[in-house]
Amino acid sequence: MCGIAGWYRRGGRPVAPEIVARQCDTIVHRGPNDFGTLVDGDFGFGMRRLSIIDIAGGHQPIASPDRRYAVVFNGEIYNHLELRAELEEAGMRFVTNSDTETLLAAFVHWQDDAWPRLDGMYAVAIWDRLTRNLTLARDPLGIKPLFVTEQQGGIAFASEIRALRPLPGHVFDVDERAVHDFFGYGHVQRPRTIFRQVRSLPPGHCLRIGPDRDAQIHAFWKPEFRIRTDVTEQEWIEETRSRLRASVKRHMLADVPVGSFLSGGVDSAAVTAIMAELSGAPIKAFTVGFPNTSIDETAAATRIARHLGCEHILLPLEPDAAGTLLPAVQAAFDEPCAATSAIPHWHLSKLAAQHLKVVLCGEGSDEIFAGYKRQRTALNAARWAPLLKALGPIAGMVDRLPATSSRRWNYLRQNARRFRHAATLDGNVQRFFAGTQISSPWLRARLFEPGFLARHETAGDVAALADAHFPGSGLATLDPLQQFMLADLTVHMPASLLNRLDQTSMAHSLEARVPFLSHGLVDWTMTMPNAMKLRGRTGKYALRKAVEPWLPTGSLGLRKLGFQLPFAEWFRGDFSQFAREAWHESGARASGLLDPEGVGTLFAEHSAGTANHGRMLYAIAMFGCWWEQQRQQESPTAAAA
Numbered sequence: 001m002c003g004i005a006g007w008y009r010r011g012g013r014p015v016a017p018e019i020v021a022r023q024c025d026t027i028v029h030r031g032p033n034d035f036g037t038l039v040d041g042d043f044g045f046g047m048r049r050l051s052i053i054d055i056a057g058g059h060q061p062i063a064s065p066d067r068r069y070a071v072v073f074n075g076e077i078y079n080h081l082e083l084r085a086e087l088e089e090a091g092m093r094f095v096t097n098s099d100t101e102t103l104l105a106a107f108v109h110w111q112d113d114a115w116p117r118l119d120g121m122y123a124v125a126i127w128d129r130l131t132r133n134l135t136l137a138r139d140p141l142g143i144k145p146l147f148v149t150e151q152q153g154g155i156a157f158a159s160e161i162r163a164l165r166p167l168p169g170h171v172f173d174v175d176e177r178a179v180h181d182f183f184g185y186g187h188v189q190r191p192r193t194i195f196r197q198v199r200s201l202p203p204g205h206c207l208r209i210g211p212d213r214d215a216q217i218h219a220f221w222k223p224e225f226r227i228r229t230d231v232t233e234q235e236w237i238e239e240t241r242s243r244l245r246a247s248v249k250r251h252m253l254a255d256v257p258v259g260s261f262l263s264g265g266v267d268s269a270a271v272t273a274i275m276a277e278l279s280g281a282p283i284k285a286f287t288v289g290f291p292n293t294s295i296d297e298t299a300a301a302t303r304i305a306r307h308l309g310c311e312h313i314l315l316p317l318e319p320d321a322a323g324t325l326l327p328a329v330q331a332a333f334d335e336p337c338a339a340t341s342a343i344p345h346w347h348l349s350k351l352a353a354q355h356l357k358v359v360l361c362g363e364g365s366d367e368i369f370a371g372y373k374r375q376r377t378a379l380n381a382a383r384w385a386p387l388l389k390a391l392g393p394i395a396g397m398v399d400r401l402p403a404t405s406s407r408r409w410n411y412l413r414q415n416a417r418r419f420r421h422a423a424t425l426d427g428n429v430q431r432f433f434a435g436t437q438i439s440s441p442w443l444r445a446r447l448f449e450p451g452f453l454a455r456h457e458t459a460g461d462v463a464a465l466a467d468a469h470f471p472g473s474g475l476a477t478l479d480p481l482q483q484f485m486l487a488d489l490t491v492h493m494p495a496s497l498l499n500r501l502d503q504t505s506m507a508h509s510l511e512a513r514v515p516f517l518s519h520g521l522v523d524w525t526m527t528m529p530n531a532m533k534l535r536g537r538t539g540k541y542a543l544r545k546a547v548e549p550w551l552p553t554g555s556l557g558l559r560k561l562g563f564q565l566p567f568a569e570w571f572r573g574d575f576s577q578f579a580r581e582a583w584h585e586s587g588a589r590a591s592g593l594l595d596p597e598g599v600g601t602l603f604a605e606h607s608a609g610t611a612n613h614g615r616m617l618y619a620i621a622m623f624g625c626w627w628e629q630q631r632q633q634e635s636p637t638a639a640a641a
Contacts, residue, residue, distance in 0.1 A: 002060070003506070004029030004072040005158035006045025006125055007167060008134045010211055013045035013154075022166040024048050027159060030074070030506045036060050038070050038127070042154075042496040043134065047072040062100050064108050065093065068130050071104040073371060074159050075122030075144045075512065083117065105134075112206060115220040116140075118517055121615040123159060123201075133210045140221040140519040142203030142494030143363070145502055148215075149198045155209055159336035160503075161198055165633070172197055174630075178335075179593055180263060180456040183447060186338035186438045186619055189465065190495045194335040203494050221519060223484050223489055225254045228527045234543075236532045241546040243524060247275040247515040251360055258323050258358045259297050260286035261348055261512075262310070264300025266544055266556055267362025267371070273550035276308040279445035285310040286352045286359065288317050289345040300555065307552040315351050325576065329616055330625035332507035337626075338438060339500040344505040363501055364516035367489045368525040369540040370533035374435040381431055428480045429466040432487040446598040447616070481530050489522070525577035525587065576607065579621035586624035587631055594620070 005023035008016050017039045024035060024046040030046030038045060038061045047060045061070045074539055077083070080099035083106055088094070092105050098613045099120075106114040107126055112135075121143035126135045136157055138146045149171050158164050165172065175196040178188040191199045197330040201207055205220040232240075248271055252258050260272040275283045285305050291297035298314060305312035327347045330337065352359050366372045425431050439447070442456055458464075469491050475483050498514075505512035515521075525533075528542065535541040544556050580603060589596055599620060606613040 002034075002047045002049040002072075002074050003027035003159040003163065003358060004044070004045065004047045004074050004123060005156075005163040006072070006126055006134075007154065007156040008209065009042045009152075009154040011042060011153055013042050015039055015042055019166060019168070020044040020046045022449040023050055023158060023163045024565050026162045026166065029509055030159060032509050034059055035070075038072075040127065040129060043127060043132070045072050045127065045157075047074070048523070049053075062096070062098065062104055064104060068128060069108055070127045070129070071099045071100060071105060071107070071124065073103055073122060073124050074146075075089050075120055075124075075139065076119050076253075076511070077103055077120040077122065078120040078253055078518070079117075080237050111221060112218075115206060116519075119514070119520060121517075125157060129168070131210065133208055134343055135206060135208050136201060137206040137220075138201045138203055140204040141489075141498070141517045141522065143514060143517060145497050145499060146201045147193065147198055148201055148207065149195075150215065151197060155215060156199075161195065161455060164198065168572075170197070174592070176452065177456060180448075180452075182336050182338065182623065183616075183619060184437050184461070184596075185496070186340075186615070187496045188335055189500065192373075203490070214298065221485065223522060223526055225478060225486070225526045227529055229241070229529065235471050235531065236528060237545045239524075240542045241355075243521055244270065244515065244543075244546065245274050245277075247518045247521050248360065249278055250518070251513045251515040252278060254358050256358060256359065257284070257356045259286060259311075259352060259356050259382065261285075261345075261352070261359055261361045262287050262301050262305060262312075263362070264297030264304070264555075265362065266540060266547060267365035267498065267516065269304050269551055269555065270361075270543065270547040271362050272310065272359050273308055273547060276310060277550075282309055282311045284313060284352075284355055286313050286315070286427045288315045288348050291318065300471060303552050304555060308550075313351065313355070315347055317347055324578070326582065326621060326630070327625045329504070330622050332503045333499075335626070336619075337500065337503070338615070338622050339496055340615070340618075342500050342504055344595055345500060346507065347596035349505045349508045349510045349512070353510040355507070355635050358511045358513065358554065359505070360513050360515060361496055363514045364493070364522075365540065365543065367485060367493050368516060370481060370485055370544045371539040372484075372488065373479065373539075375488070376534070376537065376539070378431045378435050378484050379480055381435075382428055425462060427466065429470055429475060429487055430462045432484050432491075433462040435484075436492050438619060443602075443613075443616065446601065447594055448498070448598075449592055449595045481531065481534060485533075576617065579603075579617050579624075580623035582621040582628075584585065584624075588624045588627035591627065 001518060005020070005027065007015050007020065013058055017037060020037045020039060024037065029047050034049035045061065049060060060072050063070045077099040079437050080102040084094060088111055090109060093107065093111060094101055103118065103124065104126065106117060110117065115137050120139065122137070122139045123144040123146035124137045136146060136148070138144065145159055146157060147164065148155060149164050149170065156164050156167055164170065170236060170296045172195040175192065175194060176193050178194045181192065182186045188194055191202055193200060205217055205219050207215050207217045209215040252275060260268065260275055260283055262268045272283060272285050282405055287301040290296045302312060326343070331344050332346060342363050358440045425434055429531050441457065448457060478486065501512050532542040533540065548556060581601060602616060605611045606617060
């Protein structure tokens with residue numbers, strides 16, 4: 001596990017070694033154990049390494065035996081031993097035990113056909129000295145990030161945007177459309193980034209660029225539903241158990257101890273249970289709690305940990321602690337991030353990194369086994385859509401329901417309006433985008449500065465996003481649940497969930513692995529009928545049945561909470577005051593993007609209980625922190641102060 005960065009300047013213009021070293025210095029947190037670079041005329045790349053596999057022999061860059069190819073690589077290849085055996089039969093020889101050397105040999109032998117063979121998470125850069133071609137590749141699900149910028153006739157890449165900033169003559173302007181994304185969804189929609197000149201390489205894609213041609217990008221993997229009907233329910237359950245166990249076993253491959261993140265839910269509990277079964281020693285399991293709030297899962301996680309014989313390490317998270325450390329959490333990201341679980345994951349990663357280098361997590365289960373409540377809400381909206389459209393103005397009366405002194409009534413009124421809006425949209429993919437928004441169109445109309453609103457807020461925003469991500473009629477053959485799941489897997493997960501997991505863990509030099517997102521396991525789940533995933537109001541049906549024997553009685557009947565923040569509760573207390581300060585003191589208030597009066601109204605309404613604006617106030621606070629950090633980065637004097 002490490003961070004990578006490089007610059008193909010092209011045109012025979014030499015790359016200075018100190019520039020590549022400076023790029024790598026910005027991401028030392030991703031790999032504090034080792035450092036290496038290679039410079040070859042107008043090309044140079046490097047890495048910072050967190051040593052997990054072949055600690056002594058895995059130094060990068062690694063070159064092929066004939067010195068033609070060289071590689072830097074961020075991630076882990078869990079099936080590298082099987083691939084190595086196959087490559088050795090083909091006559092290839094190895095000098096290290098590193099999965100990096102196996103990856104390079106696979107590329108030399110199979111070229112781009114190597115990528116679908118890899119079971120792992122990765123962002124890869126391979127340099128061909130002979131043809132002077134650069135190849136970049138990113139794992140199928142987007143677990144590991146890779147950003148590129150094409151400026152001044154060249155191309156640069158990095159695991160984090162901050163590692164592009166040291167390049168001389170490069171500019172990084174804030175993209176207003178990305179700001180609109182952020183306040184609509186809590187993150188920037190990919191492949192866009194917060195900067196106009198930077199984009200994210202899509203998951204499951206590789207990019208190739210030579211000395212005198214434009215970059216060419218093509219996909220090497222994409223998820224597809226191929227439903228099977230020749231398998232019984234019990235067979236689905238047993239195979240779920242078998243395949244998940246095999247994936248967890250592979251993800252435990254390391255030359256250092258491995259722990260787990262454990263909430264009170266089925267996903268992390270299933271992973272931890274398998275680890276406990278396979279390990280010869282008690283697993284270290286890490287849990288964050290929210291004392292005296294409605295979403296505290298400490299008791300449930302503790303019960304599971306005791307049942308599995310884990311060494312359970314708890315972290316109580318209080319609102320005043322979260323408030324004072326909020327700028328530090330945002331500093332882990334190059335872009336503003338309002339992911340709901342960024343703060344607890346940041347704290348958990350900091351805690352876990354004091355004990356070990358690797359943890360396994362339960363992310364990805366909701367996407368492949370239909371575990372999200374919003375998926376069920378969107379299905380209900382689709383069912384109610386014909387009636388609500390037929391009622392027309394009568395259904396619209398929900399928009400005019402008055403606020404009262406009852407906080408519960410006001411929150412229900414707010415949710416009912418959003419439900420009606422989703423039901424009137426055209427198509428399920430549009431409902432997906434509406435369902436993942438942290439703000440409604442009418443809230444953004446109050447939030448944005450009028451000029452910014454006019455430039456970027458249109459009635460067809462969700463329709464435009466649906467067309468951009470799913471052009472044509474490619475989803476027409478899928479039922480509504482499958483459409484929602486595919487959108488979650490390919491749009492929301494890499495842009496939000498996996499980005500948050502990578503940034504918060506690597507900020508503390510911790511490797512976070514996700515066994516549910518082995519692309520072979522994902523492919524298999526896409527052959528499973530809907531009824532094995534969503535049964536009535538119960539999501540993840542087959543998974544629940546598969547892991548039931550491993551967990552304490554009654555564990556699977558608890559309400560799903562996960563690593564969330566109690567926004568509505570915290571933003572009525574001292575945390576709200578910190579958010580106000582972040583907004584007023586950062587300079588974001590004078591950016592011309594948000595309307596100060598509108599922001600003030602949101603704070604007032606939330607405090608009074610007439611609406612729940614917790615998610616949006618959190619986004620405003622995080623944007624303020626990000627804006628201030630950008631200002632200091634651009635002003636050495638301010639940064640020094």
